[in-house]
Amino acid sequence: MADTLIKVDLKQSPYENAQVHNRWHPDIPMAVWVEPGDEFKLETYDWTGGAIQNNDSAEDVRDVDLSTVHFLSGPVGVRGAEPGDLLVVDLLDIGARDDSLWGFNGFFSKKNGGGFLTEHYPLAQKSIWDFHGMFTSSRHIPGVNFAGLIHPGLIGCLPDAKMLEAWNTREAELIATDPQRVPGLANPPHAATAHMGQLQGELRERAAAEGARTVPPREHGGNCDIKDLSRGSRVYFPVYVNGAGLSVGDLHFSQGDGEITFCGAIEMAGWVHMKVQLIKGGMTKYGIKNPIFKPSPIVPNYKDYLIFEGISVDESGKQHYLDVTVAYRQACLNAIEYLKKFGYSGAQAYSILGTAPVQGHISGVVDVPNACATLWLPTEIFDFDINPNAAGPVKMLDGSIDMPVAPDK
Numbered sequence: 120m121a122d123t124l125i126k127v128d129l130k131q132s133p134y135e136n137a138q139v140h141n142r143w144h145p146d147i148p149m150a151v152w153v154e155p156g157d158e159f160k161l162e163t164y165d166w167t168g169g170a171i172q173n174n175d176s177a178e179d180v181r182d183v184d185l186s187t188v189h190f191l192s193g194p195v196g197v198r199g200a201e202p203g204d205l206l207v208v209d210l211l212d213i214g215a216r217d218d219s220l221w222g223f224n225g226f227f228s229k230k231n232g233g234g235f236l237t238e239h240y241p242l243a244q245k246s247i248w249d250f251h252g253m254f255t256s257s258r259h260i261p262g263v264n265f266a267g268l269i270h271p272g273l274i275g276c277l278p279d280a281k282m283l284e285a286w287n288t289r290e291a292e293l294i295a296t297d298p299q300r301v302p303g304l305a306n307p308p309h310a311a312t313a314h315m316g317q318l319q320g321e322l323r324e325r326a327a328a329e330g331a332r333t334v335p336p337r338e339h340g341g342n343c344d345i346k347d348l349s350r351g352s353r354v355y356f357p358v359y360v361n362g363a364g365l366s367v368g369d370l371h372f373s374q375g376d377g378e379i380t381f382c383g384a385i386e387m388a389g390w391v392h393m394k395v396q397l398i399k400g401g402m403t404k405y406g407i408k409n410p411i412f413k414p415s416p417i418v419p420n421y422k423d424y425l426i427f428e429g430i431s432v433d434e435s436g437k438q439h440y441l442d443v444t445v446a447y448r449q450a451c452l453n454a455i456e457y458l459k460k461f462g463y464s465g466a467q468a469y470s471i472l473g474t475a476p477v478q479g480h481i482s483g484v485v486d487v488p489n490a491c492a493t494l495w496l497p498t499e500i501f502d503f504d505i506n507p508n509a510a511g512p513v514k515m516l517d518g519s520i521d522m523p524v525a526p527d528k
């Protein structure tokens with residue numbers, strides 16, 4: 120049996136749990152140690168540490184303090200791990216907690232976080248998703264029901280001091296190009312809400328002031344939000360510090376490629392059952408700078424898709440040069456317009472794209488000036504036929520149910 124090495128109490132503030140942290144810093148002490156070959160379980164908070172509640176108001180999404188995220192369980196020290204090794208992590212299983220069989224999705228206010236389509240949906244909105252075993256559905260979005268593809272949005276090892284400095288330097292340079300931008304171009308260190316695990320005293324104060332925020336993915340993995348890095352996957356992480364320092368959190372019951380809604384996928388508290396091994400000197404042996412992984416043998420078996428194309432010409436008609444972000448945004452907006460014909464609100468359609476097992480593909484990046492991105496919408500997740508036909512779309516929903524919205528204060 121795999122022991123649960125880190126436990127969390129969802130009724131307790133994550134700041135009171137010393138086996139949790141919300142910044143990346145090499146001085147954060149290991150919360151627990153394991154041996155190569157060990158199997159163990161870690162419990163995790165949802166990424167906001169309980170800030171978002173299972174109710175019918177989006178005010179918590181509007182008011183959330185994003186400097187507090189992400190609450191991670193760890194770091195787990197692995198005996199014998201040294202800089203330059205690869206840490207092999209088997210995600211043997213991942214699940215929701217019995218006392219928390221639900222998750223949330225939403226979009227932040229443009230003034231507090233935003234999202235991929237924040238220019239179109241600038242206000243905070245929320246949908247709650249109930250878990251029925253391996254399936255999920257939402258009281259705020261009728262007509263859709265799908266199998267979970269459970270994965271950690273965030274997993275990775277501690278950086279060393281040199282790597283941390285590189286992160287902070289390059290991100291500060293980016294912020295300096297437009298410091299007043301809303302939302303910001305990146306998030307600098309922020310000591311006031313830092314949770315540095317077991318670190319105490321003067322060391323803690325210094326580390327809190329320079330600890331990297333957990334928002335972006337970086338060389339160590341981190342907040343990659345890859346839906347396919349799901350239970351059953353095997354991941355190979357670069358190791359930068361003695362003991363590796365593996366941390367995990369931000370569990371998702373399901374997510375569409377891109378996690379476009381940003382708050383977030385279907386976010387949940389839960390547990391991860393894993394096994395760790397080492398490949399000594401593996402970074403050089405395999406030429407690895409960023410993590411690599413093998414996918415799970417178990418994935419939701421949706422075979423039929425309606426695929427929306429997007430090109431790098433933005434909503435105003437402006438031509439962009441091979442810009443994949445612009446192209447994917449157009450593919451998403453095209454899918455939303457289509458789903459609205461069946462009675463969904465734009466917000467509901469946006470939420471479906473952020474939560475369902477939607478695929479995003481970079482289809483072409485050489486045909487100047489237009490990049491082409493495609494969004495693959497699984498048709499079998501809907502209770503009704505969404506395929507085009509000569510008779511035209513049938514409006515299946517009457518608009519009486521929608522996602523709660525919170526006007527800006």
Ligand code: ZN
Pocket residue numbers: 166272369370371383384386
């Ligand atoms: Zn997340």
